[in-house]
Amino acid sequence: MVLTPVDCPFCEIxxxxxxxxxxxxxxxxxxxxxxxxxxxxxxxxxxxxEHVSDIWSVSEETAAHLATATVRLALAIRAAVHSEGLNVIQSNGEAATQTVFHLHLHLVPRWSDDAMGPIWPEETNYTETAKDEMQQRIRTAIREGCAR
Structure with missing residues (x-):
């Protein structure tokens, strides 16, 4: 789903x-x-x-501003709520649970007894061969200029 700035709830904000x-x-x-x-x-x-739908559409300049703000706000949140940890979550596409198609990062303060629960599977069973093949595919994509 692609939103225009006219339809976007984050653009309203x-x-x-x-x-x-x-x-x-x-x-x-x-x-x-x-x-x-x-x-x-x-x-x-x-x-x-600016209205940017996802990480694949963001400029490096805008990404740098987001990164700087993320660090600044992470420090402010920790000082304000005295959290034990912090998740920085950024989802892209419906399969990754993106529901508002304006690039955004979630800063979620965490405590050992909070209601969030774990965000990673307890274990996976990928073979070493599958991991090696994926490493090579990503390296090839970078060499071929898919990354900026």
Missing amino acids: VQREAPDAREVYRDEHVIAFFPTEPAVLGHTLIVPR
């Missing part, structure tokens, strides 16, 4: 047209706010001010 948004940070490149249904208190979203 960027344009200050979402009165219920709980904004915590804004600069010339990014905005950070709480989701309407936070996973835990302190859960914060960071979005670029």
Whole structure:
């Protein structure tokens, strides 16, 4: 699903047209706010001010601004909520549970007894051959210029 800035709920927040948004940070490149249904208190979203649908569409310049804001906000969240840890979650495409198609990062403070639970499978059973083949496929894609 591709949203245009007209249809995008995060663009509404960027344009200050979402009165219920709980904004915590804004600069010339990014905005950070709480989701309407936070996973835990302190859960914060960071979005670029420009409408970018996913990680495959973002410029390196915008990505750098998002990275800088992520570190700044991670430090602020830790200072404010005294969390034991933090997940930085960024999903792309429906298969990866992206529901709003405006690039965004979730900063989720974590505690050992929170309601989030584990985010990784307990174990996998990929063969060493399969892992070696995947390593080679990704290296080839990088050499062929698929990465910026």
